[in-house]
Structure formats: C-alpha cells, structure tokens
Amino acid sequence: MRASSQKNVSTSKKTLRKHIYEYRWIYALGLPGLIVLFLFCYMPMRGLLMAFQDYNPHLGLLHSKWVGIKHFEALFQDPKFYNMLKNTLIISGLSLLTFPAPIFLALIMNEVRNAKFKKLVQTSVYLPHFLSWAIVASLTFFLLSTEQGLVNKIANLLGYESTAYLFSTKWIYLVIVIQSLWKSIGWGSIVYLAAISGIDQSLYEAAKMDGANKFQCMMKITLPSIMPTVAVMLILRMGTIISVDFEQVFLMNNAMVKSKLEVFEVYIYNNSIASGSTQYSYTTAIGLFKSVINTALVIFTNWITNRKGYDGVM
Helix, strand or coil, rough: CCCHHHHHHHHHHHHHHHHHHHHHHHHHHHHHHHHHHHHHEEEEEEHHHHHHCCCCCCCCHCCCCEECCCCHHHHCCCCCCCHHHHHHHHHHHHHCCCCCCCHHHHHHHCCCCCCCHHHHHHHHHHHHHHHHHHHHHHHHHHHCCCCCCCHHHHHHHCCCCCCCHHHCCCCHHHHHHHHHHHHHHHHHHHHHHHHCCCCCCHHHHHHHCCCHHHHHHHHHHHHHHHHHHHHHHHHHHHCCCCCCCCHHHHHHCCCCCCCCCCHHHHHHCCCCCCCCCCHHHHHHHHHHHHHHHHHHHHHHHHHHHHHHHCCCCC
C-alpha cells in the first residue's frame, strides 16, 4: 500500500514537472503579472494591521500601539457615517440598475451585419472608456452648465427655463449614473460579445429551420448561452457596492450637492491628504470596513449564483 502511494506521488511530480516544462513560455509570460499582483496587492495587505493600531510611521507596524477596534467604533459613531453609507448605496444601487445595458448593447451589436457601420459604432462606444474622469467632467459641464450648457441653451430656445443640473440635489445622482453608463457601457459589452462569439452556430441554424426569427433566437439561444458570463460579471459588480469612483464624485462635487456626494472615498481624502492629517489608522479602518462588506456581498452573490445552477467565481 505504502509503495503504491509513493509511486503515485512520484508519478504526479513527474507529470507536473513535464507540464510546467511543456508550457514554460506561457508561465514565463504570466510571471511579470504575478509579480506585480504580489507586490501591489498582497504585500500591502500587512498594512491592514494599522486599522487596529494607533499607527506611528516612526515606530512601524510591529511597535505601534495596539488599540483593537477603537477606530471602527469611531467610524460608526461619526455623525457623517450614515450619510456616507446612504449616499454610497444610492449611487451604487442606481449604477447597478444599468448593469443589463452592456448586455443589451452586445446583443444588438451581434445582430449588425454591416461591417463598416459595426466598426464605427464599436469605436464610438468604446472610446469613452479611455477618457479620464477630468475630461468626462469637462464634457458634462459643457453640456449641463446652467448658463452656458448646450442642453440649457436648447431648452431656452424651446421656451423652457434653465435647470441647474450640476447644482441640484434632485438631479446630481442621475448625472453621476449617466456619466458612469456612458463611460463603461462599450467596454463592458466586449466581455459579452466574446461570450456570444463562442456560441455554437448550429443552434441558430436548427432554430431557423424550425421557423424561429432573430428575436426568438436572441431570447432563446443567445441570452441563455451567455448567462454564465452574466452571472460572473454580476458577482464581480456586487464586489464594488460599497465603493464609488473617487475621481468622478470628487470632480462633480460642489457646495450645493456636497451632502449628496459625501461618500467614503471623498471622506478619506478630506481627512488625510487634503487636510495634511496623519490619520493612517482611521482611514485604513474605513477601507477595511468597505472591503469586508464588499467581500461578504461577493460570497453571498456567488452562493446565490451556484444555487441557480451557474458556475460562480469560487
């Protein structure tokens, strides 16, 4: 029995060495990415200890005073905490409603047969992804400025009064969501287009022989076939519910809408870099709180996905 077990282990080791040698160039190509991942994602994790310390840069992580959950208690007792949480959830929740948009765009793009027109549309919808938030904010001001904005000028010509879209608590959430949708919809559709391209074409041929039209093929073949991809993307999206894009919110913020755009990211910035403060431990505690909630949501969504019969990310 022991000799047989040792033989199996020896065979497994040889097989593993043979596999690594056979695919050595592929592993070599992936090595730089793994090194970057280790240095910038895993190594900094030791800094999470700061959330439980009164961190002093001169003393370092090992010698700073341990205070337990003091900073988490301070966070939950902060008068701004619940407003920040509410604003973050509202912005993320509204953005989550746009989750199906890239799916519908991919389904529509898949039906376009004119190659030149298809490339033109793809370029148009992919381009915003590569624009910085500073450029997107500038375009937004150009369009929605109360006095000089294109939208308000057109409204004035039609006899309507100007609307302060950028300075109104009624409109600012909608502006944020539309910005995010415009910037991300094209890039997000690439994943779904790739999934659609892997569908067996014989399914469509069989459906057409049975008299199915394009819409029926889309709903009965294309959409169900890409649902595993949709499930994975939804899981990953749920992992950012307690996070919003700092640059976007920071650039769109002003005194009139400050109460609606006060989120965790802006609060961390204002209480560290902007103020010249050294609240390393407190801001780390905020970041850890967000990470724990996001991780819990990923695990829960993954569990729901598995229950529905789709492969999750774990």
